[in-house]
Amino acid sequence: xxxxxxxxxxxxxxxxxxxxxxxxxxxxxxxxxxxxxxxxxxxxxxxxxxxxxxxxxxxxxxxxxxxxxxxxxxxxxxxxxxxxxxxxxxxxxxxxxxxxxxxxxxxxxxxxxxxxxxxxxxxxxxxxxxxxxxxxxxxxxxxxxxxxxxxxxxxxxxxxxxxxxxxxxxxxxxxxxxxxxxxxxxxxxxxxxxxxxxxxxxxxxxxxxxxxxxxxxxxxx
Amino acid sequence: xxxxxxxxxxxxxxxxxxxxxxxxxxxxxxxxxxxxxxxxxxxxxxxxxxxxxxxxxxxxxxxxxxxxxxxxxxxxxxxxxxxxxxxxxxxxxxxxxxxxxxxxxxxxxxxxxxxxxxxxxxxxxxxxxxxxxxxxxxxxxxxxxxxxxxxxxxxxxxxxxxxxxxxxxxxxxxxxxxxxxxxxxxxxxxxxxxxxxxxxxxxxxxxxxxxxxxxxxxxxx
Numbered sequence: 350x351x352x353x354x355x356x357x358x359x360x361x362x363x364x365x366x367x368x369x370x371x372x373x374x375x376x377x378x379x380x381x382x383x384x385x386x387x388x389x390x391x392x393x394x395x396x397x398x399x400x401x402x403x404x405x406x407x408x409x410x411x412x413x414x415x416x417x418x419x420x421x422x423x424x425x426x427x428x429x430x431x432x433x434x435x436x437x438x439x440x441x442x443x444x445x446x447x448x449x450x451x452x453x454x455x456x457x458x459x460x461x462x463x464x465x466x467x468x469x470x471x472x473x474x475x476x477x478x479x480x481x482x483x484x485x486x487x488x489x490x491x492x493x494x495x496x497x498x499x500x501x502x503x504x505x506x507x508x509x510x511x512x513x514x515x516x517x518x519x520x521x522x523x524x525x526x527x528x529x530x531x532x533x534x535x536x537x538x539x540x541x542x543x544x545x546x547x548x549x550x551x552x553x554x555x556x557x558x559x560x561x562x563x564x565x566x567x568x569x570x
Numbered sequence: 571x572x573x574x575x576x577x578x579x580x581x582x583x584x585x586x587x588x589x590x591x592x593x594x595x596x597x598x599x600x601x602x603x604x605x606x607x608x609x610x611x612x613x614x615x616x617x618x619x620x621x622x623x624x625x626x627x628x629x630x631x632x633x634x635x636x637x638x639x640x641x642x643x644x645x646x647x648x649x650x651x652x653x654x655x656x657x658x659x660x661x662x663x664x665x666x667x668x669x670x671x672x673x674x675x676x677x678x679x680x681x682x683x684x685x686x687x688x689x690x691x692x693x694x695x696x697x698x699x700x701x702x703x704x705x706x707x708x709x710x711x712x713x714x715x716x717x718x719x720x721x722x723x724x725x726x727x728x729x730x731x732x733x734x735x736x737x738x739x740x741x742x743x744x745x746x747x748x749x750x751x752x753x754x755x756x757x758x759x760x761x762x763x764x765x766x767x768x769x770x771x772x773x774x775x776x777x778x779x780x781x782x783x784x785x786x787x788x789x790x791x
């Protein structure tokens with residue numbers, strides 16, 4: 350099974366940052382589950398899967414998000430589905446965390462000898478190669494980077510299904526973090542917000558896509 | 571034009587971190603151009619497109635990369651196509667940079683009044699909302715996050731075409747940065763390495779995909 354180049358390019362041209370959705374149109378449950386599933390099946394560095402997805406369908410909770418989300422004023426009330434993407438906080442992302450050990454043992458199903466060896470590799474990578482342990486933020490941002498792979502994939506699979514989306518970084522971070530604890534009962538020692546993404550159906554066609562030329566962003570060797 | 575849920579899920583199950591490619595098999599030029607194009611058409615925060623793609627087909631250059639890329643020992647020599655993804659350094663990503671002004675003016679084609687207003691929004695976002703100006707690294711990592719959307723999309727579009735891929739973070743960062751300047755003639759004041767990604771055709775089937783369960787990574791409200 351392959352998909353034609355033409356259909357792939359049509360998919361990528363279909364996707365745009367949809368600022369307002371038709372509030373009357375809802376995404377079919379099977380379609381939304383497929384979108385979420387492509388997030389779950391996304392790759393992440395060393396398979397650490399540092400993501401967590403909050404699906405916010407409650408109107409009152411969306412209004413709470415909207416108070417500090419200046420970049421989602423029209424999207425949050427009109428979207429069929431709203432997802433807040435969380436990323437694991439730094440102490441869970443450390444090479445020597447219980448979370449990583451548990452992943453290797455119970456998800457990746459690795460033998461103890463391999464776990465020991467990999468832990469050393471992760472230590473070297475985090476300490477020396479990428480210097481991720483120099484600050485809490487560096488390690489958390491590394492976790493967030495992985496969630497952007499899932500973010501991209503979910504928007505692309507939505508577009509494949511003819512569903513629009515809008516990614517949102519335009520929010521006041523501190524207020525969002527507080528709301529996470531207060532209104533969403535999330536342990537903010539464990540998770541922080543990476544970004545939001547909204548899904549639904551456009552009310553009008555998007556502007557023509559603008560991008561730098563291929564020549565300006567590519568060099569062959 | 572839409573693609574079926576079944577074909578989407580097959581695509582995401584097909585993709586795995588392919589550690590070794592069949593060195594004899596080359597990706598058709600049109601297919602590779604399509605993969606790159608889906609990187610180019612990817613969304614990025616505020617449309618800043620902070621990416622740059624080095625396509626490394628020269629064997630000697632790949633060997634230079636391989637010296638410090640412990641996570642790409644088999645992939646680099648056997649891949650049909652190797653891409654080093656760069657991200658713009660912090661001073662290009664600042665709200666008040668010439669790069670951003672040029673993008674708004676010449677790519678987004680915005681009128682001056684809108685450019686002025688948006689610059690203020692970006693300032694507030696970078697300074698207050700996401701506190702990206704607190705360090706060079708925070709701003710650069712923010713640029714890198716956007717490149718992971720393109721990374722994810724390129725691997726997904728490859729999978730749609732029946733092409734395998736492997737993303738690579740396993741390299742010694744400082745040596746890679748030095749090679750960027752010395753061997754690739756890249757101005758490292760302008761760009762830094764975000765990650766690498768290799769494309770080609772698997773020599774053997776991948777291990778069964780392991781992931782946390784949907785229940786463990788999703789909460790509905």
